[in-house]
Amino acid sequence: MSEKPEATAPQYKVVRAQGTWKGRYRTDLSVRDFSFVTAEPEKLGGTNEGPTPMEYVIGALNGCLSVVIEMVAREMDFRLEGLEIRSEGLVDQRGLFGTADVSPHFQSVDIHAAFVTDEPPERLEALQAAVLKRCPVYNLIKDSGAEVRLHWEIRSGVKQG
Structure with a gap:
């Protein structure tokens, strides 16, 4: 085909x-x-x-992940009742200030995502794989060489208000 x-x-x-x-x-x-x-x-x-430009970038990461998670969840019929995303980026400011030969972008980023769902962990893993492949801002940061650490968890039974 x-x-x-x-x-x-x-x-x-x-x-x-x-x-x-x-x-x-x-x-x-x-x-x-x-x-x-x-x-x-x-x-x-x-x-x-x-906000600083870098604060907008980390906010854009959370917004982009949220959009792609919702999109992929719909495609997969993944039951999503709520989602909270928190990200932290580590920047070596010597790059911006020109005091050391280091990159001025994020050195590392930690992404914490809490899903309110009754889906099993295997389905969350499948969702995560598709989302990470398709999220533009995530890939922009990852492709910069920054270390990206993911902390995704299921929180069942508690809906967001």
């Missing part, structure tokens, strides 16, 4: 953002119909008016 042409041909999408520097380590950004700010904390000379 041959694959459908649309499945083998590239399906590119352009992702755009616009930014305007406002001084004191602040940038006003827009993406589609949304506006947001990145800023550095006051201790680094910034205005602390918004």
Whole structure:
């Protein structure tokens, strides 16, 4: 059986953002119909008016994982009652400040995901494998060479409120 042409041909999408520097380590950004700010904390000379770019990246990781988990769970008929994702990224700031020859991106990332479901652990493993293969932000971070540690668990019987 041959694959459908649309499945083998590239399906590119352009992702755009616009930014305007406002001084004191602040940038006003827009993406589609949304506006947001990145800023550095006051201790680094910034205005602390918004998350740092790296905080947005770790937040984007959680959001992306959540979207892909929901998508794959639906495809698998995986019963998902609730989900909480918490991630932590470790950055060696010497790279940003130019005081050492180290990468300025995440050195490691820990992802903690708690699933409210009555599914067995084998089904969670299958879900995880598909999600990790398909999540763009996860793969962006993993492909950077950062060590990514996953801590996924099932919490049965307690729905999110």
